[in-house]
Amino acid sequence: MSDEPTDVVHLSPRLADRSTWSAESCTMAATMATIGTRGSLMCLRESFYGVRRFEEFVSRVGLSEAVVAARLKDLVAAGLLERRPYREPGQRVRDEYVLTEAGHDLLPALVSLMQWGDRWLTPDGRGPIALRHHGSCGETVRAELRCGAGHQVVASDVEASPGVRARPRA
Amino acid sequence: MSDEPTDVVHLSPRLADRSTWSAESCTMAATMATIGTRGSLMCLRESFYGVRRFEEFVSRVGLSEAVVAARLKDLVAAGLLERRPYREPGQRVRDEYVLTEAGHDLLPALVSLMQWGDRWLTPDGRGPIALRHHGSCGETVRAELRCGAGHQVVASDVEASPGVRARPRA
DNA sequence: TGCCTGGCTATGGTGATCACTAGTCAGGAG
DNA sequence: CTCCTGACTAGTGATCACCATAGCCAGGCA
Numbered sequence: 001m002s003d004e005p006t007d008v009v010h011l012s013p014r015l016a017d018r019s020t021w022s023a024e025s026c027t028m029a030a031t032m033a034t035i036g037t038r039g040s041l042m043c044l045r046e047s048f049y050g051v052r053r054f055e056e057f058v059s060r061v062g063l064s065e066a067v068v069a070a071r072l073k074d075l076v077a078a079g080l081l082e083r084r085p086y087r088e089p090g091q092r093v094r095d096e097y098v099l100t101e102a103g104h105d106l107l108p109a110l111v112s113l114m115q116w117g118d119r120w121l122t123p124d125g126r127g128p129i130a131l132r133h134h135g136s137c138g139e140t141v142r143a144e145l146r147c148g149a150g151h152q153v154v155a156s157d158v159e160a161s162p163g164v165r166a167r168p169r170a
Numbered sequence: 171m172s173d174e175p176t177d178v179v180h181l182s183p184r185l186a187d188r189s190t191w192s193a194e195s196c197t198m199a200a201t202m203a204t205i206g207t208r209g210s211l212m213c214l215r216e217s218f219y220g221v222r223r224f225e226e227f228v229s230r231v232g233l234s235e236a237v238v239a240a241r242l243k244d245l246v247a248a249g250l251l252e253r254r255p256y257r258e259p260g261q262r263v264r265d266e267y268v269l270t271e272a273g274h275d276l277l278p279a280l281v282s283l284m285q286w287g288d289r290w291l292t293p294d295g296r297g298p299i300a301l302r303h304h305g306s307c308g309e310t311v312r313a314e315l316r317c318g319a320g321h322q323v324v325a326s327d328v329e330a331s332p333g334v335r336a337r338p339r340a
Numbered sequence: 341t342g343c344c345t346g347g348c349t350a351t352g353g354t355g356a357t358c359a360c361t362a363g364t365c366a367g368g369a370g
Numbered sequence: 371c372t373c374c375t376g377a378c379t380a381g382t383g384a385t386c387a388c389c390a391t392a393g394c395c396a397g398g399c400a
Contacts (some may be wrong), residue, residue: 117197
């Protein structure tokens, strides 16, 4: 471990020698390829705020209809949203876009991006929207590192080790 | 609240009418503008694995030297990395790239992106690198939503409300 | 002094994203 | 049947990210 104040994650003995492995199969880049465009991210954000209908997506996302249509299509294809038919009386059937389980599972990622931005990209360290624990204590909600035992984990107490199916570099 | 099984975050009374506000000043997009390129993200990831030197960044990130140089420069300009001079005996002074406090604070975001990718973008729901609680229980580490009281929070128990300095739509 | 090296910048090319504009398409009303 | 509408697609142009190649620059060695 480094004696530098700005510690980073520990590497387990099998990963201690960085020259013997690489992170090229890390899924982070793949996640970003899936959701990383401005359009996709804004559509997902709005989905979490309860937006379902195309017109409202267009209005709130602030990108062109063509882009919103294309990104919604991408998100459906990626399995993050699903189309669900609905019908107002006297009108034709249309589709709403609803978060899937995989889409829901992105909430910690979106919250952590927003929380970082709120802290570091605003003059007073706060954002326009605050998230709170509804129906419980009402305290501010944030994304934190926790272990399976429920402990809060600081960066310097994280250890990276090979996943179950990881193989050494060919 | 919706009676749909796929709930999304609650909106506080002041935000219940989505037509009266927008999320356009949300910092999520700004965060992505800061770190969202493939090069930036891969450099940050490697920083967390302890990489500091240019040559090792180039080797492990897998992008061209020109891109790695440009992205490291961007990350320094954004305040996420800082350059620190070092010198091997008999050689000239060079710079290492070290995470700043703001850079460190990105760990939950990176972990949550990786964890989503590990679960949803791999055949068996696991990634090549696992993170564990070092020097404690050794349990798997993940990014979770928690409130200020330490409670684990599920998506359907999140409420969005105006931040301290938010104003209604002009 | 000249030479070597690591780190970086510049240029032209390709592909992706988005803006803008125009058009297509299909369902439903009249 | 025609017409309207919401949702979407297509084409063009601008910008950005990255690749490949070439070159620049400054520090240090011989």
